[in-house]
Amino acid sequence: MIEAKLFTEEEYIYAKVSQQSNVDEHLFLLRFTDVPPKAMAILNALRQPG
Numbered sequence: 001m002i003e004a005k006l007f008t009e010e011e012y013i014y015a016k017v018s019q020q021s022n023v024d025e026h027l028f029l030l031r032f033t034d035v036p037p038k039a040m041a042i043l044n045a046l047r048q049p050g
Contacts, residue, residue, distance in 0.1 A: 013035050014035075
């Protein structure tokens with residue numbers, strides 16, 4: 001597995017690539033392993049449509 005470390009302001013979000021898409025080889029399923037509350041708010045905002 002590949003581990004990604006994404007940076008948001010002064011906090012890190014740790015995620016592991018858990019699966020590659022069967023439909024598009026450029027899409028991956030990430031499993032977040034450690035997400036601070038401030039970073040969680042950013043991720044939730046990105047999930048909202050529009």
